[in-house]
Amino acid sequence: xxxxxxxxxxxxxxxxxxxxxxxxxxxxxxxxxxxxxxxxxxxxxxxxxxxxxxxxxxxxxxxxxxxxxxxxxxxxxxxxxxxxxxxxxxxxxxxxxxxxxxxxxxxxxxxxxxxxxxxxxxxxxxxxxxxxxxxxxxxxxxxxxxxxxxxxxxxxxxxxxxxxxxxxxxxxxxxxxxxxxxxxxxxxxxxxxxxxxxxxxxxxxxxxxxxxxxxxxxxxxxxxxxxxxxxxxxxxxxxxxxxxxxxxxxxxxxxxxxxxxxxxxxxxxxxxxxxxxxxxxxxxxxxxxxxxxxxxxxxxxxxxxxxxxxxxxxxxxxxxxxxxxxxxxxxxxxxxxxxxxxxxxxxxxxxxx
Ligand code: SF4
Numbered sequence: 278x279x280x281x282x283x284x285x286x287x288x289x290x291x292x293x294x295x296x297x298x299x300x301x302x303x304x305x306x307x308x309x310x311x312x313x314x315x316x317x318x319x320x321x322x323x324x325x326x327x328x329x330x331x332x333x334x335x336x337x338x339x340x341x342x343x344x345x346x347x348x349x350x351x352x353x354x355x356x357x358x359x360x361x362x363x364x365x366x367x368x369x370x371x372x373x374x375x376x377x378x379x380x381x382x383x384x385x386x387x388x389x390x391x392x393x394x395x396x397x398x399x400x401x402x403x404x405x406x407x408x409x410x411x412x413x414x415x416x417x418x419x420x421x422x423x424x425x426x427x428x429x430x431x432x433x434x435x436x437x438x439x440x441x442x443x444x445x446x447x448x449x450x451x452x453x454x455x456x457x458x459x460x461x462x463x464x465x466x467x468x469x470x471x472x473x474x475x476x477x478x479x480x481x482x483x484x485x486x487x488x489x490x491x492x493x494x495x496x497x498x499x500x501x502x503x504x505x506x507x508x509x510x511x512x513x514x515x516x517x518x519x520x521x522x523x524x525x526x527x528x529x530x531x532x533x534x535x536x537x538x539x540x541x542x543x544x545x546x547x548x549x550x551x552x553x554x555x556x557x558x559x560x561x562x563x564x565x566x567x568x569x570x571x572x573x574x575x576x577x578x579x580x581x582x583x584x585x586x587x588x589x590x591x592x593x594x595x596x597x598x599x600x601x602x603x604x605x606x607x608x609x610x611x612x613x614x615x616x617x618x619x620x621x622x623x624x625x626x627x628x629x630x
Contacts, residue, residue, distance in 0.1 A: 281316035284298060291544055294540050300490070302536055303537055327596045339361055340360065341390065344455065348520050358517070364398070367404045370405045371405070371408040384439070385416070392422050399431050406435045423465075429475055441508070448461075467502050479506075505545060505606060509548065528558055535564055547569060550572055
């Protein structure tokens with residue numbers, strides 16, 4: 278049986294590929310690219326049909342971070358030309374979230390720069406969640422940095438559905454991209470969020486100079502953590518950051534990376550995140566055959582496609598925007614999540630988890 282038939286078959290059975298098989302996906306030739314997309318697309322359609330989940334980012338706090346993540350325009354000492362502001366007021370954040378909800382976003386991601394929240398910050402976010410929920414029923418994901426004990430539980434109690442904290446790259450090279458915290462700190466926060474009853478969201482950034490082995494390592498590390506969603510970012514080499522000259526990705530490589538992540542995490546929400554426009558360019562529609570989730574419009578400190586173009590792309594592909602009443606996760610994962618949450622904070626899982 279060919280590699281791609283084997284991988285598609287395993288994906289339909291929720292079995293992971295071997296490490297060598299995952300590496301082989303990254304080593305396929307451009308001649309095989311459409312076959313790679315088709316095989317990953319079979320897995321995607323099996324678990325998620327033709328649905329595309331839309332997510333919308335609201336930046337609660339931007340810039341002025343004391344950490345030194347080398348890929349980030351908000352890092353300590355960054356010369357990048359980005360907005361710098363401290364916490365949006367709850368109503369301001371709710372106004373921003375409402376724009377995303379009006380465009381069909383099912384999840385609003387509340388992002389704040391910084392090492393991690395203080396308890397006072399968590400309360401601000403709790404107020405913000407309440408203000409957004411008054412505007413409509415939407416999943417809220419918080420992305421506030423490293424969590425301390427009890428903070429995840431407080432966010433869950435305030436109505437947060439998920440917590441995002443990316444592993445970003447492999448444990449082996451983590452020290453090359455950041456010196457102010459380590460890989461285990463990030464793993465710890467993902468575990469804390471899960472234990473608190475939040476849906477764990479964690480992903481990676483490709484294009485920072487990592488090897489194929491590093492990409493496979495981080496994809497398997499995310500599988501081992503049992504995350505529900507995996508955002509895949511492609512490095513945006515911001516001027517004023519140490520990785521400003523790091524232009525290594527091609528659209529074809531981006532598709533292979535997405536396919537590898539899909540094969541390793543077949544029944545998980547794989548989300549096309551930062552850098553899709555500049556790296557995938559005209560191949561973005563092919564990526565939607567592999568991922569089942571995208572960020573809508575502009576996100577974090579970079580400009581994204583206007584939401585209208587995204588919606589047109591989805592329609593042109595014959596895909597459909599996932600509705601608020603349609604469960605995102607396959608049934609077996611929802612059942613597992615309920616069990617984890619009962620063991621954790623005891624919070625109820627929303628019907629559309
Ligand atoms: S902790 Fe977050 S905001 Fe701060 S430098 Fe790292 S990625 Fe950027």
